[in-house]
Structures are given as C-alpha cells and as structure tokens.
Amino acid sequence: MKTDESDVEYMYDFVDTICKKFGPRYSCSQAEKDANLWIKDELEKFCDETFIDEFETHPGMYPLGIFKILRFLGAISFIFMPLKFPGPILASVCIFLGLFIFIIELFFMKEWIRFLFKKGTSSNVFGIIKPRGETKFRIIFEGHTDSAVQMNIAKFKEKAPIKHVLLGFYFLIHTVILSFVKFFGQLNGSITPQAEWWIFSWTIADWIYFIPFSILFPFFLWAVGGFLGDTVVLGANDNLSASAVSAAIGKYLNEHRPRNIEVWIGSQGSEEVGDKGAKAFVEKYGQIGKLDDAYAIVLDSAGAGTELFIIQKDFMHQATHSIEIIKRVQKAHEIIKKENPDIIEYSVGKTFFGSSDACRYAHAGYKTVSIIVRDGALKKPRNWHSIDDIPENLDKNILRDILEICLTFVELVDLEYD
Structure with missing residues (x-):
C-alpha cells in the first residue's frame, strides 16, 4: 500500500473542514469562492504552482x-x-x-x-506537481467544489x-x-x-x-x-470527496515525484450547473496546448458506495470516454487487488442520465474518463444531492481505495515514459 492512515485522515479532514467552515456552496456563491481560496492555500503547502481562474456563468439556468x-x-x-x-x-x-x-x-x-438568468462569477482552483525530470506527459485529477440543490426526487431512499x-x-x-x-x-x-x-x-x-x-x-x-428544490446540500461525497482525493494525490506526489509526468490536481467550480468550470478550463488550457498530451481523470462521489463505476459512454451528453485511460485504471485496480483483496470492485459501463465534467474534455477531443463510486443496487451515488450528504456519511476505506488507484495509475503512466 502506498498510503497510510494519515492520508485517509487528511482526505476526511479536508472535506469536514470545508463543510464546517463554508457550509453549502452553490455555484457563484460567496461560499464557493471562499472554499476555493481555502483549497488554494492548502495546495500551496505542497504544490510547485497554484492558480485560481475565475469565469462567468448563469447558475440559475442549468438544470x-x-x-x-x-x-x-x-x-x-x-x-x-x-x-x-x-x-x-x-x-x-x-x-x-x-x-x-x-x-x-x-x-x-x-x-x-442564458439571457433569461442572472450572471454570476465562479472559479476553478488547481495545483501542479512537477516531475523530477522533463515533462513528457500530463495527468489531470479533479473534483468540484460547488454543491447541488437537493432535488425533491433525491428524497426517496429507494428508487422514485x-x-x-x-x-x-x-x-x-x-x-x-x-x-x-x-x-x-x-x-x-x-x-x-x-x-x-x-x-x-x-x-x-x-x-x-x-x-x-x-x-x-x-x-x-x-x-x-421532482427535479426542482430549494435546499443547497453540503456535498461531502458529491463532490468534495473527489477534491480531497485530488489534493491527497498532490500531497503524496510532492514526496514521491514521478520522473516524467506533470500532475495537475484541482477542484472545479459550477459543475452542478452544467459543468461550467470544466468548460472554462478546457477552453483556456486547450487553446495553449496543455491538454494535448494529457489524461483528464474526473473523479466523482469518491467517498461512499459499494461499486466503482468507470464510465465509458455518457449518453446524456453524447460523450465517449477514452478506452486508453480505462485500461490503465483497470490495470491499476488489478495491481492493488493483489495486495488488498478487499478493495472496492469495479464495473465499466454507460450512463443514460447524469453526467460529469468529463463530457467537456471529450467534446473538445481530449482523452478523459469519469470515475464514480455509486451504490451498486440503486445505480446512483450514495446520498446523491441529498441533505444526508455530510462528512459523517463518508467511508474512509473508499477514500483510500480511490487514492490508491489514482496513485498507481500515475505510476503506470510514468513507467511508459521511462
């Protein structure tokens, strides 16, 4: 195992601190902005570079x-x-x-x-871990900072x-x-x-x-x-858990640097209102070539559930994800399972409703995949868009499993460039 108990506690505390310090964080809210500033301060402790990009969007439009x-x-x-x-x-x-x-x-x-809705300002926050040698490839890991409105349909504990x-x-x-x-x-x-x-x-x-x-x-x-609501949730699992895993990746790689791979870790804004942070990110960094030789790993709801679901096709937004990345994620899981037979099991499949930031990368032609932890029986993330999505309902073992998979993935790709 690459990680220990301190890494797990770091991820949990990351989520718990943001939830308690800033509360619910709807797109373009002051809480979302302040949470991203806090994340930037946190990433500065171990990243070689950090940055915040602001962008404008219409948070009341989607969905x-x-x-x-x-x-x-x-x-x-x-x-x-x-x-x-x-x-x-x-x-x-x-x-x-x-x-x-x-x-x-x-x-x-x-x-x-969009002209029917009020405009607001949101932000993305990222840190960069440089390799020991020349940058030959780039891997991006991301979660998102904003939290959703509880849809009335999400109040059903079972299927609607x-x-x-x-x-x-x-x-x-x-x-x-x-x-x-x-x-x-x-x-x-x-x-x-x-x-x-x-x-x-x-x-x-x-x-x-x-x-x-x-x-x-x-x-x-x-x-x-059923698809409307008024209460903004804490969003501990969806999706601060993924932002915490991304930060923990950077923290670990600061001390165990890849030889050839530059790793970007971050937390997007305004994902819950149509993946607007990812749209701004892809437009900006795609134009300057940062995404050409890169993999984008979009993590979602990485802190609770019974099944790791690797999304190959997003039918809702007609986005096809990279088989190249999926095979390497599967290989990483296979390696870890030899040492840890209790690691969460995975499946590969398609989604017909619901999406993630990965669609923005895929639509622009970049290699990406969306990885989500879900309840295997209900086929949706645990406590999805619910007021029950609180830090206390996270599973630390799941956080650790996802972190281990991501770190092993980096190691595999790094070996390819030796």
Missing part, C-alpha cells in the same frame, strides 16, 4: 431553470384547449417549445436561454415511483394528441361544438381531454417538480 421553463409551458398549455379554432393548436406549441428547450439545453447544453413519473410526462403526450385532434377536427368540420361562448368552444375532444386531466396534471407538476 433548475430548464425544468422550471418546462413546467411553466406545460402548466399553461391546457388553457388553450377549450378555445375556438385555431386556439387548441397553441397547446401543442407550448409543449413542443418546452420540450425543445428541455432537450437542446439539458442534453446539448447550447445555453441559448416510475409509474408516477410516466403518468406525469404522459400528460404532455395527452395534450399534444388532443390539441391536434380538436384543431384538425375544427378545421375540417368533423368535430362540432356542443357549447360555445365568446372565445370558447366545447367539443367531444374537450371531454376526452379534461376527464383524465384531474389525474394527469397533478402528476405532471409532481414529476417535473
């Missing part, structure tokens, strides 16, 4: 603002159903506009609607009731179908009004639409509301 827009447009859509021709088609327009914004912003992160979610989103389909039926029925005369008054026209299509409305509409509000 909360996107879901609020979808909820608003879906909620007002029914108003147009009982109207005379051509009013009912506006119900579908609301739904299609809401879904278009939802898809183009949540999945493709176009930021076309999928039937309720499906009923809620069926409301959108129900509205589109009936608005088309009534619109074209009015257009060709196949649907005649049963009652008319002012701008309203009641037809058989309205009966079909509004009878199940009393069930479907509340489920729609509940389903979309």
Whole structure:
C-alpha cells in the first residue's frame, strides 16, 4: 500500500473542514469562492504552482431553470384547449417549445436561454506537481467544489415511483394528441361544438381531454417538480470527496515525484450547473496546448458506495470516454487487488442520465474518463444531492481505495515514459 492512515485522515479532514467552515456552496456563491481560496492555500503547502481562474456563468439556468421553463409551458398549455379554432393548436406549441428547450439545453447544453438568468462569477482552483525530470506527459485529477440543490426526487431512499413519473410526462403526450385532434377536427368540420361562448368552444375532444386531466396534471407538476428544490446540500461525497482525493494525490506526489509526468490536481467550480468550470478550463488550457498530451481523470462521489463505476459512454451528453485511460485504471485496480483483496470492485459501463465534467474534455477531443463510486443496487451515488450528504456519511476505506488507484495509475503512466 502506498498510503497510510494519515492520508485517509487528511482526505476526511479536508472535506469536514470545508463543510464546517463554508457550509453549502452553490455555484457563484460567496461560499464557493471562499472554499476555493481555502483549497488554494492548502495546495500551496505542497504544490510547485497554484492558480485560481475565475469565469462567468448563469447558475440559475442549468438544470433548475430548464425544468422550471418546462413546467411553466406545460402548466399553461391546457388553457388553450377549450378555445375556438385555431386556439387548441397553441397547446401543442407550448409543449413542443418546452420540450425543445428541455432537450437542446439539458442534453446539448447550447445555453441559448442564458439571457433569461442572472450572471454570476465562479472559479476553478488547481495545483501542479512537477516531475523530477522533463515533462513528457500530463495527468489531470479533479473534483468540484460547488454543491447541488437537493432535488425533491433525491428524497426517496429507494428508487422514485416510475409509474408516477410516466403518468406525469404522459400528460404532455395527452395534450399534444388532443390539441391536434380538436384543431384538425375544427378545421375540417368533423368535430362540432356542443357549447360555445365568446372565445370558447366545447367539443367531444374537450371531454376526452379534461376527464383524465384531474389525474394527469397533478402528476405532471409532481414529476417535473421532482427535479426542482430549494435546499443547497453540503456535498461531502458529491463532490468534495473527489477534491480531497485530488489534493491527497498532490500531497503524496510532492514526496514521491514521478520522473516524467506533470500532475495537475484541482477542484472545479459550477459543475452542478452544467459543468461550467470544466468548460472554462478546457477552453483556456486547450487553446495553449496543455491538454494535448494529457489524461483528464474526473473523479466523482469518491467517498461512499459499494461499486466503482468507470464510465465509458455518457449518453446524456453524447460523450465517449477514452478506452486508453480505462485500461490503465483497470490495470491499476488489478495491481492493488493483489495486495488488498478487499478493495472496492469495479464495473465499466454507460450512463443514460447524469453526467460529469468529463463530457467537456471529450467534446473538445481530449482523452478523459469519469470515475464514480455509486451504490451498486440503486445505480446512483450514495446520498446523491441529498441533505444526508455530510462528512459523517463518508467511508474512509473508499477514500483510500480511490487514492490508491489514482496513485498507481500515475505510476503506470510514468513507467511508459521511462
């Protein structure tokens, strides 16, 4: 084993200190800024260089603002159903506009609607460990400093009731179908009004639409509301644990320097609002060639769970991660397991919902991987976006396992450049 109990305590204390000293740290908040300044002071104790990069973003847009827009447009859509021709088609327009914004912003992160949201300033913090000899390659390890808003859906200890979610989103389909039926029925005369008054026209299509409305509409509000929330969590596991592992990597390598590899360790800002810190980082350091001969290891929720999940493909943001890196992570795990048979087991796979900073590296063409510790049964990080994500719920053995894997990974890559 490369590490000892002092390394484990260092990582735990790193998380515990930030949580107690700065509390919840939403994107662009003073707490996020102050926490990154504290991390910089900490990295200066053992790094050859440290820096903070500030950048501007719109913290209210992603993902909360996107879901609020979808909820608003879906909620007002029914108003147009009982109207005379051509009013009912506006119900579908609301739904299609809401879904278009939802898809183009949540999945493709176009930021076309950012003008609707207040701008703020966030920051990334990094330290650099120089090799003993010439820098032949670079490895970047990162976590993130900001913490998330507790989504209402995260309050479920087990899986959320999928039937309720499906009923809620069926409301959108129900509205589109009936608005088309009534619109074209009015257009060709196949649907005649049963009652008319002012701008309203009641037809058989309205009966079909509004009878199940009393069930479907509340489920729609509940389903979309499940992705909203007001309470900013401490984010001990997601994702100060990864920032702590990154710092511990630097602390260890300061005394056991690689021969050929320069190692960057850091903590990004504004990950929970669309990986904005990683976007700024990739844009800045990609332009000056720092990411060309490099691996970016994005660590997530590195302090609790039963399974190490190495993400090969991020379907949500259409990001494919580096097989080259994955094989070396697997090799590192294999080496450690010979000495420590109790090390956390791993799997390699794809994610369909949820993402990480790794997508920003992958989209720009750089070699990256996202590594996350999750609850193997629930297939999500433990205490994900929950008020229970506190230091006391971290598992020190998991922190140590992830640190050992990362250090062995550095050693393997360093050997390749001898």
